[in-house]
Amino acid sequence: xxxxxxxxxxxxxxxxxxxxxxxxxxxxxxxxxxxxxxxxxxxxxxxxxxxxxxxxxxxxxxxxxxxxxxxxxxxxxxxxxxxxxxxxxxxxxxxx
Numbered sequence: 001x002x003x004x005x006x007x008x009x010x011x012x013x014x015x016x017x018x019x020x021x022x023x024x025x026x027x028x029x030x031x032x033x034x035x036x037x038x039x040x041x042x043x044x045x046x047x048x049x050x051x052x053x054x055x056x057x058x059x060x061x062x063x064x065x066x067x068x069x070x071x072x073x074x075x076x077x078x079x080x081x082x083x084x085x086x087x088x089x090x091x092x093x094x095x096x
């Protein structure tokens with residue numbers, strides 16, 4: 001992630017605290033007297049600065065495989081019987 005501003009670091013700490021408490025951003029904001037929309041906005045900003053991309057993992061019942069598809073169109077799959085290797089598949093996909 002590129003260098004964060006002081007504001008972004010502050011909001012990042014709040015967002016991490018909300019996740020650690022296992023509560024929604026809006027609930028966290030209410031409990032701590034913060035503006036929920038500002039937290040949501042900061043979350044979007046931080047996601048845009050991140051070098052990571054969200055990936056979707058889903059089971060394909062017809063093929064009985066787990067397939068990972070990246071936003072750039074790259075995909076990989078393993079047989080459902082090998083889901084213990086899912087972490088390896090995700091590491092390999094992240095390296096692409």
